Amino acid sequence: MPYEPPPELAGLSLGEVAELVAARKLPPVDQWSPPEQGDSEMRIAADGRWFHQDGEIRRPAMVRAFASLLLCDETGQHWLVTPTQKLLIEVEDAAFIAIDVKREGDKLAFRLNSDDLVIAGPEHPISAEGDPDTPALYLAVRHGARARLNRSTYAQLVEIAIEQSDELAVSSNGARFPLIPA
Secondary structure, three states: OOOOOOOOHHHOOHHHHHHHHHHOOOOOHHHOOOOEEEEEEEEEOOOOOEEEOOEEOOOHHHHHHHHOOEEEOOOOOEEEEOOOEEEEEEEOOOOEEEEEEEEEOOEEEEEEOOOOEEEOEOOEOEEEEEEOOEEEEEEEEEOOEEEEEOHHHHHHHHHHHHHHOOOOEEEEOOEEEEOOOO
16 A cells, blocks of 8 residues: 555644554554574664665655654664664754744644654643753653754744743643743
8 A cells, every 4th residue: 555644744633643643553662582692783864764775765754654663762862662672873863853843822733754743732732952052942742753844844833932922932631832942
């Protein structure tokens, strides 16, 4: 069956986003303890492109499949995890890139470069890193992995913050997130 990406974020209601998120069956990588460890010879570049042995992986369905197997441990090391293997993967910045955001009511939904949809909130917080002059914003995705907001998504979020309050912060799903690093 060919891969069908989800519709554009702008055309979805937050209810539809929530349904798509709930319908996606992800492997329980955090519950697997594979006996074999190794190196995947894979790398995720800072711009979100995936490489294997320095050749770019260009098929979106392959990237989406590999992304579903990602786990980031407490040391910051990323792994591709299957029931039989746990393979190192080099990640230059973040495993995902947030490429779009939509606000509806008190919720912010993000689309990632892997076509994943994530609703920000207590389980998926937004964090600001770097310094106030050059902040980097990240969204927690799953299993310790996170997405860096690209420039246009960052700009969209700043516009939302300005609409929501006098401070540079946004709220989603009952949680508040400053957009300036502490």
